[in-house]
Amino acid sequence: MTLSMYQASVPVFVRALDNLTAVLKKGHAHAQAKGVDDAVLLQTRLIPDMLPLVKQVQIACDMACRGAARLAGVEPASFEDNETTFEQVYDRIARAVAYVKGFGAEQIDGSETRAIHLKMRSGELHYDGQAYLLEFVLPNVFFHCTTAYNILREAGTEIGKQDFIGRH
Amino acid sequence: MTLSMYQASVPVFVRALDNLTAVLKKGHAHAQAKGVDDAVLLQTRLIPDMLPLVKQVQIACDMACRGAARLAGVEPASFEDNETTFEQVYDRIARAVAYVKGFGAEQIDGSETRAIHLKMRSGELHYDGQAYLLEFVLPNVFFHCTTAYNILREAGTEIGKQDFIGRH
Numbered sequence: 001m002t003l004s005m006y007q008a009s010v011p012v013f014v015r016a017l018d019n020l021t022a023v024l025k026k027g028h029a030h031a032q033a034k035g036v037d038d039a040v041l042l043q044t045r046l047i048p049d050m051l052p053l054v055k056q057v058q059i060a061c062d063m064a065c066r067g068a069a070r071l072a073g074v075e076p077a078s079f080e081d082n083e084t085t086f087e088q089v090y091d092r093i094a095r096a097v098a099y100v101k102g103f104g105a106e107q108i109d110g111s112e113t114r115a116i117h118l119k120m121r122s123g124e125l126h127y128d129g130q131a132y133l134l135e136f137v138l139p140n141v142f143f144h145c146t147t148a149y150n151i152l153r154e155a156g157t158e159i160g161k162q163d164f165i166g167r168h
Numbered sequence: 169m170t171l172s173m174y175q176a177s178v179p180v181f182v183r184a185l186d187n188l189t190a191v192l193k194k195g196h197a198h199a200q201a202k203g204v205d206d207a208v209l210l211q212t213r214l215i216p217d218m219l220p221l222v223k224q225v226q227i228a229c230d231m232a233c234r235g236a237a238r239l240a241g242v243e244p245a246s247f248e249d250n251e252t253t254f255e256q257v258y259d260r261i262a263r264a265v266a267y268v269k270g271f272g273a274e275q276i277d278g279s280e281t282r283a284i285h286l287k288m289r290s291g292e293l294h295y296d297g298q299a300y301l302l303e304f305v306l307p308n309v310f311f312h313c314t315t316a317y318n319i320l321r322e323a324g325t326e327i328g329k330q331d332f333i334g335r336h
Contacts, residue, residue, distance in 0.1 A: 003173050003280055003298055012302050046214070047322050112171055125336055130171055134180050139333055142310035143317075150318050154215050165307055168293055 005112060006105035009071055009133055013064035013100050013141060019166040020060060020145045021093050026159050027053075027152035028086040034156075038085045044151055053151045055081075057089055060144035061096035067137035068100045070116050071129050072107035173280060174273035177239055177301055181232035181268050181309060187334040188228060188313045189261050194327050195221075195320035196254040202324075206253045212319055221319045223249070225257055228312035229264035235305035236268045238284050239297050240275035 031041040042054040051059070058081050069076035077099060083089045111129035118125040118136075127136060149164050199209045210222040219227070226249045237244035245267055251257045279297035286293040286304075295304060317332050 001280060002278075003171050003176060005171050007298065008171060008176055008302060012306075015303060016307070046318055050321060110170075112169060122330075127336065130175065131336070134176060135183060135336065136333065138180075138306065139184070139310055140329075142307055143314045143329065143332060146311045146314035147318060149311075150214055150315060153218060161308075161311065162290070164311060165304065168295065168299070168303065 004105065004109045005071060005129060005133065006103075006108040009108060009137070010068055010100055010103055010105075012138065013068065014097050015166055016141050016145050017061065017064060017093050017097050017100075019164055020057065020148060021090055022166070023145075023149050023152060023157075023159055023163050024057070024086065024089060024093075026163065027155065027157040030152075030155070030157040041152075041155060042084065042086070042089065044155055046147070046151055046154060050147075053148055054083055054089060056144045056148040056151065057093065058083070060141055060148065061092055063137055063140040063144065065096050065099050067133065067141070068103045068108065071111040071114065071133060072103045073111070073114060074103075074107075172273065172277045173239060173297060173301065174271075174276040177276060177305070178236055178268055178271055178273075180306065181236065182265050183334060184309050184313050185229065185232060185261050185265050185268075187332055188225065188316060189258055190334070191313075191317050191320060191325075191327055191331050192225070192254065192257060192261075194331065195323065195325040198320075198323070198325040209320075209323060210252065210254070210257065212323055214315070214319055214322060218315075221316055222251055222257060224312045224316040224319065225261065226251070228309055228316065229260055231305055231308040231312065233264050233267050235301065235309070236271045236276065239279040239282065239301060240271045241279070241282060242271075242275075 027041060043052045045052045066076040083092050114129035116127045116129060116132045149159065153159055195209060211220045213220045229247065234244040247260065247263065251260050282297035284295045284297060284300045317327065321327055
């Protein structure tokens with residue numbers, strides 16, 4: 001079987017988000033052991049002009065959801081950004097995973113040449129499906145999952161790269 | 169044309185490493201403007217028990233080089249880890265990019281089911297080519313490029329996610 005657009009997107013997003021949940025649970029447990037409120041850790045940043053942990057998670061979820069939807073040619077669902085506890089964050093990720101898993105191979109395979117238009121603050125970007133996945137969605141999903149990991153790591157959570165990569 | 173193992177590996181690695189060079193150049197310029205020695209910034213870490221900037225770059229390069237070689241069924245080349253200046257780091261990345269570009273589509277396409285064995289500190293891991301690329305190499309390349317970005321960002325470099333994602 002040859003690599004397909006579905007295999008390079010949905011299962012990769014699901015795996016990244018599942019690993020993100022595992023990393024967050026270790027961060028949450030560390031914060032609880034230290035008596036740190038959920039809201040404080042969720043608002044922690046590497047540096048004041050970077051986005052806080054909760055936003056890193058929200059963007060990772062949105063990138064995966066929008067990635068799958070756009071590859072499938074469907075208008076992406078919108079999720080409200082209102083999480084203030086870790087339980088709500090886990091639920092947000094679980095909803096993103098369920099949404100992403102809702103797209104089947106028959107919807108995403110063959111999307112290599114699908115025209116995808118993104119409205120960015122800096123203007124419109126035009127991609128074909130393959131470049132959108134490889135040059136935009138995957139780097140973004142991993143960027144935000146890694147930055148969430150780095151925030152938790154810097155906050156003292158005992159996690160290693162194996163937690164980010166996940167089990168095999 | 170359908171997505172191939174080559175397209176999901178070599179050009180993605182090259183793009184990530186080129187963007188890494190661009191981010192490092194901004195970090196280097198910032199350090200020079202502040203009178204910070206190359207060696208000091210290259211040894212900067214997010215937290216003392218994480219790897220320093222130079223090591224993040226070396227691992228990103230190695231992941232890409234070994235990823236391409238193993239998918240092609242070739243014994244990966246070994247690169248010495250001895251960079252102490254940004255010029256040497258740029259050269260290391262350039263050698264990694266040249267090495268990765270040395271593999272052609274005809275060597276990597278069809279590697280979905282190639283058996284790949286990794287010797288890790290924790291034991292041996294057995295992958296097929298597709299899982300190795302999607303579950304190990306790509307997350308690792310982006311993890312180390314993102315962590316390098318985060319170290320530079322935390323050190324005060326004026327970079328944004330657009331620098332990490334690169335031009336389109």
